[in-house]
Amino acid sequence: MSFRLRTDAEKWFSEIEGELDLKFDIYYFCLIAGFAAVRKSSLTSADKPAFVDDFPGDYKLQQNLLLGGLIDAELRDLLGRGVTVKDKPVVQKSVSRLLTAAGASTHLSGGTDGGAARMNEYASGGFDVLFERMIDKPRKLETFLRAYAKLIGELEDERAEAEAALAAV
Amino acid sequence: MTQVRLLGWKAAGLRCPDHEISLARTDGRPHHVSLVQMPNGTGKTTTLELLRAAFSGPGAWVDPDAVTEFAPRGSVGGRGAFEVRLLVDDRRFTIEMGLDFENRRAEFRTTWTSSVPRFQRPPSLLRVLTPEFAPFFVFDGELAHALLDPRKTRAREALEVQFQLSSLNQFRKLMDRYWDDKTRNSTTKGDKGLTQRRNKLNELSQRRDRLTVEKAELTKRLAVQKAKRDKLEAEYKAHFDQDSQAQEERKRLDEELKRASGNLGTLLANALTDARKPQNLSPRFTAGLQALRDNLDKLKLPESAAKEFFDELAHDTHCVCGEEMTDDRRGAILARRDSYLGKEDMGVLNAIKGAIKDTAGDQPSSYREAFDKQLARLRDAVRERDLVQGELDALEKRRLEGGDAELSAMKARLEELNGALAKDAARLATIDADDDSGHGEDTESLKALAKKIKRAGDLVAEATETRDIRLKTTILKKLITGAVAEATNRIAKQLVDATNARLESILTRSPLRVADVRDSVVLDGQSRGSPGQTLALGYAFLLGLFDAGQVSLPFIVDSPTGALDKNVRREIAELLPSISQQLVAFTTSSEYEQFVPVLDRAARGDVQYLTMFRLNDATQPLLAGVEPDAVRLSANGVLITSKSFFEGFDSEAYGEKPTTRAA
Amino acid sequence: MTRVNENVVAALKAAATDAGQPKEVAQRLVSWLDALATGNADLADVSEAANRIGDLLDQVKLPVTDLDLEALLGDEA
Numbered sequence: 001m002s003f004r005l006r007t008d009a010e011k012w013f014s015e016i017e018g019e020l021d022l023k024f025d026i027y028y029f030c031l032i033a034g035f036a037a038v039r040k041s042s043l044t045s046a047d048k049p050a051f052v053d054d055f056p057g058d059y060k061l062q063q064n065l066l067l068g069g070l071i072d073a074e075l076r077d078l079l080g081r082g083v084t085v086k087d088k089p090v091v092q093k094s095v096s097r098l099l100t101a102a103g104a105s106t107h108l109s110g111g112t113d114g115g116a117a118r119m120n121e122y123a124s125g126g127f128d129v130l131f132e133r134m135i136d137k138p139r140k141l142e143t144f145l146r147a148y149a150k151l152i153g154e155l156e157d158e159r160a161e162a163e164a165a166l167a168a169v
Numbered sequence: 170m171t172q173v174r175l176l177g178w179k180a181a182g183l184r185c186p187d188h189e190i191s192l193a194r195t196d197g198r199p200h201h202v203s204l205v206q207m208p209n210g211t212g213k214t215t216t217l218e219l220l221r222a223a224f225s226g227p228g229a230w231v232d233p234d235a236v237t238e239f240a241p242r243g244s245v246g247g248r249g250a251f252e253v254r255l256l257v258d259d260r261r262f263t264i265e266m267g268l269d270f271e272n273r274r275a276e277f278r279t280t281w282t283s284s285v286p287r288f289q290r291p292p293s294l295l296r297v298l299t300p301e302f303a304p305f306f307v308f309d310g311e312l313a314h315a316l317l318d319p320r321k322t323r324a325r326e327a328l329e330v331q332f333q334l335s336s337l338n339q340f341r342k343l344m345d346r347y348w349d350d351k352t353r354n355s356t357t358k359g360d361k362g363l364t365q366r367r368n369k370l371n372e373l374s375q376r377r378d379r380l381t382v383e384k385a386e387l388t389k390r391l392a393v394q395k396a397k398r399d400k401l402e403a404e405y406k407a408h409f410d411q412d413s414q415a416q417e418e419r420k421r422l423d424e425e426l427k428r429a430s431g432n433l434g435t436l437l438a439n440a441l442t443d444a445r446k447p448q449n450l451s452p453r454f455t456a457g458l459q460a461l462r463d464n465l466d467k468l469k470l471p472e473s474a475a476k477e478f479f480d481e482l483a484h485d486t487h488c489v490c491g492e493e494m495t496d497d498r499r500g501a502i503l504a505r506r507d508s509y510l511g512k513e514d515m516g517v518l519n520a521i522k523g524a525i526k527d528t529a530g531d532q533p534s535s536y537r538e539a540f541d542k543q544l545a546r547l548r549d550a551v552r553e554r555d556l557v558q559g560e561l562d563a564l565e566k567r568r569l570e571g572g573d574a575e576l577s578a579m580k581a582r583l584e585e586l587n588g589a590l591a592k593d594a595a596r597l598a599t600i601d602a603d604d605d606s607g608h609g610e611d612t613e614s615l616k617a618l619a620k621k622i623k624r625a626g627d628l629v630a631e632a633t634e635t636r637d638i639r640l641k642t643t644i645l646k647k648l649i650t651g652a653v654a655e656a657t658n659r660i661a662k663q664l665v666d667a668t669n670a671r672l673e674s675i676l677t678r679s680p681l682r683v684a685d686v687r688d689s690v691v692l693d694g695q696s697r698g699s700p701g702q703t704l705a706l707g708y709a710f711l712l713g714l715f716d717a718g719q720v721s722l723p724f725i726v727d728s729p730t731g732a733l734d735k736n737v738r739r740e741i742a743e744l745l746p747s748i749s750q751q752l753v754a755f756t757t758s759s760e761y762e763q764f765v766p767v768l769d770r771a772a773r774g775d776v777q778y779l780t781m782f783r784l785n786d787a788t789q790p791l792l793a794g795v796e797p798d799a800v801r802l803s804a805n806g807v808l809i810t811s812k813s814f815f816e817g818f819d820s821e822a823y824g825e826k827p828t829t830r831a832a
Numbered sequence: 833m834t835r836v837n838e839n840v841v842a843a844l845k846a847a848a849t850d851a852g853q854p855k856e857v858a859q860r861l862v863s864w865l866d867a868l869a870t871g872n873a874d875l876a877d878v879s880e881a882a883n884r885i886g887d888l889l890d891q892v893k894l895p896v897t898d899l900d901l902e903a904l905l906g907d908e909a
Contacts, residue, residue: 018595058445064524072457088468101513146544156453332837333865347885641892648851656843
């Protein structure tokens with residue numbers, strides 16, 4: 001199993017798809033939004049099967065950072081902000097659950113609990129965020145890029161505020 | 170026809186008494202009939218088995234335990250030797266078989282043209298001196314019955330061996346094996362796989378053909394439409410430029426727009442490239458990566474020890490603590506192992522850490538700040554273009570508002586044309602794309618399709634080759650099955666005729682007729698033979714079989730009349746000499762009555778009488794009355810070559826307890 | 833002169849003809865049997881057998897129509 005995109009996400013991006021030479025761009029925009037908002041949601045059987053098996057084009061160069069981002073997001077989910085020495089077994093277990101050297105060329109493990117499924121969930125959660133927060137579906141890449149970057153910034157600020165509030169309690 | 174005669178044999182150091190038997194008359198030719206009388210326990214069965222083994226060659230000795238069964242009782246180690254002398258078309262052929270009881274090995278030496286340390290047979294005997302065929306000329310009384318027994322298929326077995334039909338059947342098995350070997354690594358074996366692959370290839374090829382046609386149409390239409398658009402645009406501009414002030418203004422703005430759009434395009438492409446680097450979008454993401462890397466360092470991950478290390482520990486005989494390895498300890502080690510990474514997984518984690526350091530190691534906000542500057546330039550470029558476009562639109566509007574209906578109509582048509590052109594151009598771009606743009610098998614890129622068609626073609630070729638091998642082996646196997654059946658019918662017919670002809674000359678008073686010999690020897694519906702005749706029939710069939718194989722063999726039979734009653738014995742005794750050219754029969758004294766004297770007459774006196782027994786306190790006195798030149802003594806046995814001794818010998822009286830070994 | 837019984841030779845030739853196969857198929861089967869009879873081949877030698885079978889398969893003609901193919905495979909099943 002590799003990268004799956006929600007059917008509604010594909011539709012939402014349809015007007016700028018022609019300006020993007022990789023379908024993975026859409027997945028990536030969703031994924032980074034999911035990471036920034038720390039949002040995951042499940043895909044359903046109504047969504048299409050994997051559209052690509054490996055990080056395509058320029059994204060192959062970003063593979064390790066995106067894998068790192070997934071581990072980071074998952075560890076935060078499990079442990080909260082800090083990681084201490086006693087968390088070592090949790091970290092090891094998470095890493096070996098998410099990654100595989102022997103399997104896919106993405107190094108993401110398969111299965112319902114594997115890294116590929118987890119990453120797809122972040123991309124799906126990220127699309128939910130985009131859909132909620134952007135006023136209209138993207139019409140032109142030149143405007144979308146700026147609006148998207150702005151939204152990521154806002155999401156990060158909100159996270160920082162939420163974490164600060166939590167720390168103050 | 171190759172004539173094979175048995176001249177004699179010699180045994181030493183084996184389970185039977187040491188002995189040497191010559192079946193030759195003074196003229197060097199063997200007797201027509203040789204009778205070897207041996208009490209039970211003297212090694213009658215052993216001797217017969219040794220003869221069969223010597224005729225079978227090394228192929229009969231696959232089980233090393235079988236060798237030790239021929240060792241003298243109570244002995245350990247040592248060697249035994251058995252030698253058979255044959256006459257093959259008047260030339261001597263010797264088979265020496267050495268049994269090494271210590272190493273449980275049988276060794277052969279044969280002498281034909283020269284002496285060689287292996288089982289080298291005269292070419293004419295290659296098919297006869299085999300483990301499969303030897304039982305058909307070294308046999309017991311049961312064989313003849315078995316040949317006639319409709320529940321058994323001994324006749325078929327004999328036929329298959331003698332006429333290589335068993336080899337043909339073996340070819341079929343080898344073909345199955347060949348297919349298995351050839352297709353072991355094949356990804357598909359069934360016809361279904363081939364059909365699926367063909368369908369896939371067809372589907373892809375059809376799509377390619379459809380897209381190729383579409384591309385040609387698009388290209389053509391684009392050229393025509395573009396020309397139309399350019400013409401219309403020129404006309405529009407010409408019309409527009411009828412106002413000379415507007416003309417100059419439009420020219421300036423057109424150039425401005427071209428420049429601004431070009432600038433925007435470059436900036437947008439750069440921005441998209443940079444947006445694909447997550448560190449440019451999200452400082453928190455970058456900070457998170459750096460924290461992850463620090464934490465991994467803090468936790469000393471990946472470990473220097475890998476999962477594999479614990480596997481080794483767990484499978485040691487002793488625990489690292491020095492204590493013996495127990496299931497509990499092993500369980501504990503293996504449980505810990507699961508929280509460690511394998512060697513290769515450690516490599517992945519190290520690569521991630523390296524990438525964070527190399528490409529996202531600076532101040533987290535610095536990447537986004539640089540990207541924001543780029544986005545600002547993009548924003549400015551968009552504004553600039555929009556501004557120029559706005560001026561152009563305003564100019565146009567002014568001209569159109571001037572009430573020039575024709576110009577308005579031209580403008581509308583131009584826009585419509587441009588819209589259609591953009592749609593066609595986008596479609597053409599999809600078809601001309603370099604990769605599948607993530608659409609996988611559903612791609613509409615001709616280049617990506619070409620690659621997929623090549624791959625699909627390879628898969629079809631592989632499946633086709635696999636299928637062809639299967640079809641061809643199937644054809645061959647069917648052909649062989651048919652040939653075996655046909656050959657069996659032809660051979661059977663010949664054998665039936667030959668057997669009937671022979672029976673006619675043997676059973677002159679009431680000849681039997683054979684109807685079929687394919688599975689077992691089947692009598693003609695009209696015929697009903699006595700038990701003796703029936704036995705003769707079995708022998709006649711075997712002789713026919715030997716004849717068809719162009720070889721005349723001796724019959725070496727254990728207890729030829731077996732448990733038959735006296736009348737039948739008489740009948741067989743009369744028949745046997747006329748059936749075979751050389752008969753060597755192992756008998757006990759219980760078979761004497763109604764058999765030996767009759768046989769002697771039937772063989773016109775060319776009968777050799779041999780009596781063999783173990784030499785011990787009980788048998789010693791027997792030697793007293795025998796003429797000395799009829800006695801051959803060995804270390805543990807005696808052979809008496811006297812007819813009168815043979816007649817008077819009561820083997821039951823000197824037999825040892827019956828052995829349990831099967832005949 | 834072959835050591836293979838003339839009935840076996842005739843049966844193989846007839847079977848090849850019946851199966852629409854070239855006479856080379858029967859010839860090769862006969863030479864294999866002949867090699868076995870003269871001690872020049874050994875059925876236990878797997879690679880030698882594979883060579884002979886490979887050579888045999890090259891001589892075998894496949895049916896031209898799909899219908900014939902299906903009949904062949906149907907029989908096998």
